[in-house]
Amino acid sequence: MPLLDIQHLRIEFVQGRKRLVALDDVSLAIDPEEVLGVVGESGAGKSLTAMSVIGLLNPPATVTRGQITIDGRRSDNLTDRQLRRIRGKIVGAVFQESLTSLNPLYTIGRQLVQTICVHSDLTARAARGRAVDLLAEFGLSTPERQLDAYPHQLSGGMRQRVVIALAVCANPRLLIADEPTTALDVSTQAQILAVLRRLRREYRTAIMLITHDMGVIAEMADRVAVMYAGRIVEDAPVREVVAHPQHPYTAALIGAIPRLRRQVGRLTRIDGAMPPLSALPRGCAFHPRCPKAFARCREERPPMLSSGGGRAACWLFDGNG
Amino acid sequence: MAMGEGECTPATKPVNRPLIRVRDLACHFVASPPPLIRLLQRRRRSLLKAVDGVSFDIARGTTFSVVGESGCGKSTIARLLVGLLPPTRGRIEFDGVDITGDRARRNARALRRRMQIIFQDATASLDPRWRVSAIVGEPIRAFRLADGHERTERVSTLLSAVGLDPNDGNRYPHQFSSGQRQRVSIARALAGNPDFIVCDEPTSSLDVSVQAQILNLLKDLQTRLGLTYLFISHNMAVVSYVSDEIAVMYLGRFCEVAATQELLRSPRHPYTRMLLETIPDIDAPGVRRPPIGGEAPSAIDTPSDCCAFHPRCPFADDRCRRERPALRPAGPAQVACHAVEENRIG
Numbered sequence: 001m002p003l004l005d006i007q008h009l010r011i012e013f014v015q016g017r018k019r020l021v022a023l024d025d026v027s028l029a030i031d032p033e034e035v036l037g038v039v040g041e042s043g044a045g046k047s048l049t050a051m052s053v054i055g056l057l058n059p060p061a062t063v064t065r066g067q068i069t070i071d072g073r074r075s076d077n078l079t080d081r082q083l084r085r086i087r088g089k090i091v092g093a094v095f096q097e098s099l100t101s102l103n104p105l106y107t108i109g110r111q112l113v114q115t116i117c118v119h120s121d122l123t124a125r126a127a128r129g130r131a132v133d134l135l136a137e138f139g140l141s142t143p144e145r146q147l148d149a150y151p152h153q154l155s156g157g158m159r160q161r162v163v164i165a166l167a168v169c170a171n172p173r174l175l176i177a178d179e180p181t182t183a184l185d186v187s188t189q190a191q192i193l194a195v196l197r198r199l200r201r202e203y204r205t206a207i208m209l210i211t212h213d214m215g216v217i218a219e220m221a222d223r224v225a226v227m228y229a230g231r232i233v234e235d236a237p238v239r240e241v242v243a244h245p246q247h248p249y250t251a252a253l254i255g256a257i258p259r260l261r262r263q264v265g266r267l268t269r270i271d272g273a274m275p276p277l278s279a280l281p282r283g284c285a286f287h288p289r290c291p292k293a294f295a296r297c298r299e300e301r302p303p304m305l306s307s308g309g310g311r312a313a314c315w316l317f318d319g320n321g
Numbered sequence: 322m323a324m325g326e327g328e329c330t331p332a333t334k335p336v337n338r339p340l341i342r343v344r345d346l347a348c349h350f351v352a353s354p355p356p357l358i359r360l361l362q363r364r365r366r367s368l369l370k371a372v373d374g375v376s377f378d379i380a381r382g383t384t385f386s387v388v389g390e391s392g393c394g395k396s397t398i399a400r401l402l403v404g405l406l407p408p409t410r411g412r413i414e415f416d417g418v419d420i421t422g423d424r425a426r427r428n429a430r431a432l433r434r435r436m437q438i439i440f441q442d443a444t445a446s447l448d449p450r451w452r453v454s455a456i457v458g459e460p461i462r463a464f465r466l467a468d469g470h471e472r473t474e475r476v477s478t479l480l481s482a483v484g485l486d487p488n489d490g491n492r493y494p495h496q497f498s499s500g501q502r503q504r505v506s507i508a509r510a511l512a513g514n515p516d517f518i519v520c521d522e523p524t525s526s527l528d529v530s531v532q533a534q535i536l537n538l539l540k541d542l543q544t545r546l547g548l549t550y551l552f553i554s555h556n557m558a559v560v561s562y563v564s565d566e567i568a569v570m571y572l573g574r575f576c577e578v579a580a581t582q583e584l585l586r587s588p589r590h591p592y593t594r595m596l597l598e599t600i601p602d603i604d605a606p607g608v609r610r611p612p613i614g615g616e617a618p619s620a621i622d623t624p625s626d627c628c629a630f631h632p633r634c635p636f637a638d639d640r641c642r643r644e645r646p647a648l649r650p651a652g653p654a655q656v657a658c659h660a661v662e663e664n665r666i667g
Binding site: 041042185186187189190193212213214215216218219220242252253254255256257258259260261262263264266267268269270271273274 | 585
C-alpha cells in the first residue's frame with residue numbers, strides 16, 4: 001500500500017467571478033521509503049500539490065475534486081486539529097526559504113526543543129540533547145553553540161539544515177522537500193542533499209522532492225513525476241526519464257538543460273512559455289509548443305497512457321500499450 | 322577564434338589585440354561601522370575585498386566567463402568593467418584605451434556606447450512606467466544615433482532581432498513574461514551597437530526552457546554581430562555551454578583560468594575539482610558525491626598571506642597557510658595553487 005496516494009486531485013482558485021483550475025486530475029503515489037521527484041517549471045503546480053498534502057492550501061485555493069490518502073487514511077477532509085496530528089508525525093515539510101520557516105525572535109534551540117516536546121514526552125533537557133544529536137548528525141559543527149544562535153546568525157546552508165531537523169524531529173514517514181536547495185550554492189546544496197540521503201538511509205523516510213533542477217532529481221530520486229500547466233505529463237523511473245523521455249515536453253525539457261559531461265552545439269528550443277492558468281488551450285496544454293502535435297492534441301486532452309517504462313499523458317502513445 | 326564564418330572584411334584592426342585587457346583589478350569596500358561608532362567600540366577598520374587583484378584578457382568575438390559561488394566577487398567584476406563601480410586599483414583597457422584613469426573621462430561617452438550590460442533581474446532593470454519602445458529607444462536617443470522615424474525603425478529591428486514582435490514596443494514591461502523581459506533588456510543593450518556586453522547572471526532567474534531560448538539567442542547574436550561577452554554565472558553547466566574561456570573565482574581572486582574544454586576535462590585547482598564533483602548531474606543518476614566540509618568564509622578581512630581556500634582544501638599544507646599562491650601557468654591552464662605547482666595532487 002502506498003504511503004501517500006493522491007487520486008484525481010483538482011484545485012481551483014476563485015478570482016473575482018472567474019474560477020481558475022490550477023491543478024487538474026493529478027494522481028500520484030509514493031511508496032514507503034521511496035524518493036519521488038516532482039519536476040516542472042514555475043507555475044506548473046508542484047508546490048500546490050505539496051501544500052495540499054499537508055493541508056496548507058490558502059483560502060482562495062480549494063480542493064474541488066479528488067482525494068488524498070496518507071498512510072491509509074483520507075487527509076483532504078480533516079479539521080485543523082486532526083491535521084495537526086498528521087503534520088510532523090507522519091508528514092514533515094521543508095520549504096525553499098529557510099529564513100521564513102524560522103521565527104526570527106527565538107533561538108533555534110528554543111524552536112527545536114519546543115517542536116520536539118510537542119511531538120514526544122521528552123523533558124526540555126532531553127529534548128535539547130536530541131536537538132544537539134540531530135544537528136550533529138546533519139553535519140553542523142559545534143551544535144551546542146548553534147542552539148543559542150538566532151536564525152539570522154546562521155548561513156543559508158546551516159539554516160536549511162536546522163529547518164530539516166525541525167521537520168524530521170518527530171520521525172515522520174514522509175518528508176516533503178519543496179525546492180530545498182534552490183537558493184543555495186553548489187557546495188551547500190551538496191551538504192543538504194547529503195542530509196536527505198541520510199534520512200532515507202537511516203530513518204527510511206520517504207521523500208517527495210520538488211525541484212526544477214533535473215540534475216538534483218537524477219541524483220536523488222527513484223521515480224519522477226513531470227508536471228506541466230497543472231497536470232502530470234509523465235511519471236516514470238528516473239533512469240528511464242533521463243535516457244528515454246517519452247512525453248515531448250519532457251524530451252524538450254531535458255534537451256534544454258546545459259550539460260557538463262555532454263556538450264552540445266545547441267540546446268533544444270521550446271518556443272513560447274507555459275500558458276497562464278487563465279488561458280489554458282483546449283486539448284493538451286502543451287500542444288501549441290509541441291513539435292509533434294497533431295489534430296487530436298488540439299481537441300482532446302490525453303489521459304495518462306503507458307509508454308516506455310512508465311506513463312505519459314500524450315496521444316502519441318494511444319494504442320501502442 | 323570561435324567564429325569561422327563571416328570574415329568578409331580583412332582585419333583592419335589589430336586582431337591579435339584583445340578587446341578587453343584587465344590588469345591587477347581590485348575593488349575594496351569599507352565594511353566597518355561609521356568612524357565615531359568604530360572609535361567608541363574600539364574596533365579596527367575592516368575591509369571587504371570583493372575583488373582583489375585579477376587580470377585577464379578577452380579576445381574579440383569570444384566569451385570569457387567568471388564562475389563562482391555567491392559572494393566571490395563575480396558581479397563586482399561585471400560592474401567594474403562597465404564603470405558602474407570605481408576600482409580601488411588596477412587597470413582596465415578597452416580596445417587599447419585605458420578606461421580607469423582620469424583621461425578616460427573625455428572619451429567616456431563614445432566608450433560607453435560600445436559596452437553594455439544585462440542584469441539578472443530584468444524586472445528591476447526596466448522602468449515599469451516606460452513603454453518597451455521607449456526603453457529600447459533610450460540608448461539610441463542618448464547616444465544621438467538616430468531620430469524620429471529612423472529611431473522607431475531601429476527599435477522595431479532590435480525587437481525582431483531578439484525574437485519579439487515589433488508591435489510589442491507599445492506594451493509595458495509588466496505585460497511580458499520574465500523571459501520576454503530579459504529579451505527586452507538584451508534589445509536595449511544592443512541598441513547602441515556595442516562591441517562588448519557584460520552578462521551578469523542573465524538566465525539565473527529563468528526556467529530551463531526559457532533559459533535555453535536566451536542562451537541560444539545570446540550565442541546567435543554573438544555570431545551575427547561579432548560581439549564579445551563577459552559572462553558571469555554561478556552555474557558551471559550554463560557557463561560551459563556559452564564560453565570560450567572560463568575563470569573560476571573564489572573570495573575575490575581567480576584560482577583557475579582555462580579554455581572551456583580544458584577546464585572541464587582536466588580541472589586542476591582543488592576548488593574547481595570540488596565544484597565539478599559536487600554539481601548534481603543528469604548524466605550520472607544515483608551517483609554519491611564526496612561530502613564537502615566547511616563553509617565558504619566571509620570576504621571581510623581575509624588574510625592576504627595564505628591561500629584563501631586552504632581551510633577547505635584536502636591538499637593544504639604549511640606553505641598554503643603561509644603564502645598566497647599566484648596564478649601560474651600549469652599546462653595549457655593558469656592555476657593559483659601551491660599543490661598543483663609542486664605536483665602534490667595526483
